[in-house]
Amino acid sequence: MTTFTHDAELIQQVVDHIENHLALQQADELSVAHLAQQVGVSPWHFQRLFKTWVGETLGNYIRGRRLSAAAQQLLHGSDSIIDIAFAVGFNSHEAFSRSFKSQYGLPPKQFRQQAPAVDLQQKPVLSQQLYQHLSEEMQRQPEIITRPELTLQGFKTRIPSPFLVEGSYCHLLENSWRQLFSHLDQLPGHVPHTMMGITISDSGRFDEPELDYMAAVAFDDAAALPSLGAGMSRYSLPQQTIARFSVASVDIDTVGKTMDYIYGYWLPDSGYQRASGDDYELFEEVMDMDFSNIKSSYVIPVSALPESS
Structure with a gap:
């Protein structure tokens, strides 16, 4: 054994x-x-x-x-x-x-x-x-950094809320990713070989039965934004402190277990609280739609807990 x-x-x-x-x-x-x-x-x-x-x-x-x-x-x-x-x-x-x-x-x-x-x-x-998962598939202590303001551009799709409904929804995301890869030549100037998958809640509470999922590339220079092509969407992320957790693989089970650890184990004892804003998956060293060899991270916005008097 x-x-x-x-x-x-x-x-x-x-x-x-x-x-x-x-x-x-x-x-x-x-x-x-x-x-x-x-x-x-x-x-x-x-x-x-x-x-x-x-x-x-x-x-x-x-x-x-x-x-x-x-x-x-x-x-x-x-x-x-x-x-x-x-x-x-x-x-x-x-x-x-x-x-x-x-x-x-x-x-x-x-x-x-x-x-x-x-x-x-x-x-x-x-x-x-x-x-x-905690032992072998993810970094349990995150990197805390200040992320610059970013503008995302890509393709959205509606998905059942993963925060309310159990089960896989990966098949619903594939079309957004295929659209993104097929339109990369229309998105010059984005952060190279880097992509993001973000689930967007209009209320900020993630309690809607359906949410928007966006497969996107990021631009750190608003002046470099290309025009919106057919079917494309934009989304802005402000400069913000984030906690970035490296994970070993990319699938729906990994995301769920990563969130369980972050919110159920790490956050309560971290000295941080979740700040307003969006969680997202960050994919680096992306060359094609084969995500098996990329660097993957799960990111949440955070702020330091106020010191107790």
Whole structure:
């Protein structure tokens, strides 16, 4: 058995145990010592393994999973807030409300009233597939940079919102990419060998049932913009601080798992918050429509969290 397989099995045992005991308020049941004993390793080795591969502490993971379970109950159930708090392992309304607002930006009552359709802050279950993605297929610590103002030009298509509907929509994107490649000679002056795939929400909340997906090239000089050809669209990105995560491959499963990690694991502990603006995929060293040998990144806009007084 390889080290990765062995570690993955240990982590999965721990995650399964946590999921089965989220409602318990007994601290010992989900303590480092107890969980380490469950999988037959020392507490020191367990803490090191969990933090190394998951990217956060056991306590943060458990708290995040409890709050994610609570968010689902608030949106889809009718139990009182205090009953939900106890059901997910909190021993007081105050502790639950404080933790919930810290993760979701809203107190539980307001969260239930507003019923957001898209919940990017949810902490997903750490499946073996996600664990493997974090371990082998993506850079877990991003490059934080200031991106200059860019203008995108390319082709749009309507897609079902990937934030609301599960399932593959890659076949819907192909035509936009084919159009872009076939019209590159009409787009001189763009950033060379670089393309972007961006999902655009008119509301900025990504809660529409359908969104625009744009396959585009970028221009960092507005004066160099070519005329809009038939069927082309433009979209502007302001100068902005971004977090850029390198990923090893390009497909719908990769994007979903990358977003799960960024929003569920990295962002809550990063010292940053998501800023207004757009996420996008960045493709570099692009020579043709064979995306197997390119550099791929997932990018989100960020701003530093204000220092607490």
